[in-house]
Amino acid sequence: MWGDPARGRAIVANRQVGLCLLCHRGPFPEERFQGNLAxxxxxxxxxxxxxxxxxxxxxxGRINPATIMPAYHRSEGLVRVAPAWREKPVLSAQQIEDVVAFLMTLRD
Ligand code: HEC
Known part of the structure; x- marks a missing residue:
């Protein structure tokens, strides 16, 4: 299914799901605390x-092996993952598409 930019924005801004704003900042005037590591x-x-x-x-990590940015859709090659999370990517394939669709709207 095609990504939905509105859902993607919600994922990026969400403190439990995406956690993107732990490291990144962006056009989220409603979010007080945003990251400056990225x-x-x-x-x-x-x-x-x-x-x-x-x-x-x-x-x-495929682009920068030393990156601190989590792999949001990879389940193999991770170490010390709690049993409940084994084999489960952080974001589903649909959520990845939503996030990409949102990022594509950030053009200036
Ligand atoms: C723990 C910190 C961290 C988190 C969490 C994180 N990132 Fe990143 N991200 C980085 C860093 C650092 C870079 C710079 C490139 C590198 O070091 O790999 C980066 C690079 C990027 C880039 C390329 C930026 C550019 O223009 O050069 C995008 C897009 C991006 N991240 C999106 C996201 C999204 C969307 C999320 C949440 C789903 C996210 N990141 C979560 C640390 C993070």
Whole structure:
């Protein structure tokens, strides 16, 4: 299914699900505390193609093995995962598409 930018925005801003704002800041005027460990998400849709964004969310370690950004859709190769979370990616494939669709709207 195609990604839904409104759902994607909610995932990115959510403190339990995406946690993106722990490290990133972005165009979220309603969010008081935003991160400064990572690039501003504003303009991400202009800097990167849809495929490049998807790869960064799914498994950014493929681009930068030393990254602190979590792999949001990878279940293999993780160590010390609690049993309830084994084999379960942080975000579902649909949620990944939603997040990518939202990031594509951040063009300036
Ligand atoms: C623990 C910190 C952390 C979290 C959480 C995190 N990121 Fe990142 N992210 C980074 C860092 C650091 C980079 C810079 C590249 C690198 O070091 O891999 C980055 C890079 C990116 C980029 C490329 C930015 C650019 O324009 O260069 C995008 C897009 C991105 N992250 C989106 C997200 C989204 C969406 C989420 C939540 C689903 C998220 N990140 C969660 C740390 C984080």
């Amino acid at each position: 690039p501003d998400l504003q303009g991400a849709g202009a800097r990167w193609s849809e495929g490049q964004l998807r790869l960064r969310i799914v498994d950014s």
